[in-house]
Amino acid sequence: MKKIKGLSLFANVGVAEAMFESIGVEIVLANELIEKRAQFYSDVYPKAKMICGDITDDAVRTQIVELAVELGVNFIIATPPCQGMSVAGNRDPDDPRNQLIYYAIDVIKRVNPSFVMLENVPKQLTTKITVDGRKIRIPDYIKRELQEAYAFNDNTLAKARDFGVPQLRERNIFLLVKKELGFKWEFPEKQDEVTLEMAIGHLPSLxxxxxxxxxxxxxxxxxxxxxxxxxxxxxxxxxxxxxxxxxxxxxxxxxxxxxxxxxxxxxxxxxxxxxxxxxxxxxxxxxxxxxxxxxxxxxxxxxxxxxxxxxxxxxxxxxxxxxxxxxxSVYELLIVMSIPTDWPIPDWADDSFLRSVIGEGIPSKMARDILYQLVISYDGI
Known part of the structure; x- marks a missing residue:
């Protein structure tokens, strides 16, 4: 099996990564701004190196790039904060968090991985950012910077419910593969829907x-x-x-x-x-x-x-x-987010913190199933 070694940008606490090990994908490096989240990530994934710092800082970004190259990273997953675009947020087109994709692209171009997964809310497709003093839609910017080297997936909108996850969550996910590898990375076939009755209906009432x-x-x-x-x-x-x-x-x-x-x-x-x-x-x-x-x-x-x-x-x-x-309950949230219920949550984490970071994550099974499509394609070449 060909080894996929990953870098996680805007890593949060590693919700997306919770099932990667089961398909042989190793996240060797992660970057997270908030110290408490970075500590949680390190506690859950002790083998991964964590750089806690601001990716917009040139020195921090250079540290990420240099260590990624040293560790042989060939896959980057980037999930920039989406509150500036989310339906559940204030949808401020000038929210500075919308600009974070710029720094992710910079890391991607400098690390030059074989595979990239860029995830955000569907509103990303119509949100504009300012680059070199001019407004440009985020998808146009991503493709302008990366499409010469990478093949993009055809369909970018994915619903968690189509991955056997008991949640309606919809995301926009760009899947990139170096053109020289000769294949595209697409979403897997839709799976049967899982209802709340099926997922949590058996649990005791509270x-x-x-x-x-x-x-x-x-x-x-x-x-x-x-x-x-x-x-x-x-x-x-x-x-x-x-x-x-x-x-x-x-x-x-x-x-x-x-x-x-x-x-x-x-x-x-x-x-x-x-x-x-x-x-x-x-x-x-x-x-x-x-x-x-x-x-x-x-x-x-x-x-x-x-x-x-x-x-x-x-x-x-x-x-x-x-x-x-x-x-x-937090336990029901784990199930609805398809996070393994035996996920090694640190003893110091409390309900309020967990609820916040879980709500920002990509459902674990959704991320795993998408990545598994890459694993089998990569093994086949």
Missing amino acids: DPLLREGMSLTLEKFPDFEKKKAEGLSVSKWHHPPTHPWRHVEWMMHTPTGKSAIYNEVYYPQKADGSEIKAHHNHYRRMNWDKPSRTITMFNGFISTLATVHPGRPYEENGQLLYSDPRAL
Whole structure:
């Protein structure tokens, strides 16, 4: 088997890389700006060298390039931050993070690897950046700089649901192969869809921990401790998220797949009782018979984009209610992101940190399956 040795730029904590070892791909070098994320990466992938620093700094970028060449890197995966382009972000065309692709391209041209995987949100296709004082669309810039040396994949839009990942996440992914190698790197065939029922429907139900304290939690959810223990018997990461009671109450009255904004009585309200104006995907439960909505950095909040567990209907005092009025647990997020549930998460990592970095990652199985297409093509030449 021909060895693929990789460099991960904008590495985050290595969500994309979580299954690479299973297909014989070795990430030997990574770069991450944020020290806490870099430490997590090093704890999970101790064999990889980590350069923690700002890729826009010429000295740091040169250090990355020189070490990549020394280590024999022939594959680069780059996933620049997308908040400036994301539907879940503010979509600011002048967000400086949109410019980070410039520095990734510089590293690619200097390292000159055989293979490149550039991943971002679909909005990248129409987002413009400023290069040499002129505006240019990101795809046009990438191709202008690299298409002489590299063959690009024909279809660049990929949905996580097509890779057997229980999530609707869509990404734009450029797959590049040196032209002299004589083949193109394309996505694999679509796989069967995995619904939330199939992925997490077997897990124990959890009641939320109310922000107002344990006394109110036990008053509203007498089985809280029992359910918590059942969850922890599965994984230490399947434990109750914390939410304010008013959010929880709205969601107890919200059916599977629906948003609380459509409730006649228990709809989102301000402290003065006035209605909260929200997007139809806010305060929304997900569907059992579909994959999860896209997991974002803010996946621990009920009020944001479709984060709430689908729940099960039950009756209490003649009232129809729905269980699990909460965001997905960290364990459920691992499954929905197709991250191995035995991923060696460092003991020091807490829920808030994990939720943020998981929400920024590429689903692990999606990344692995795309890369495996390269492995078998490369072995075949």
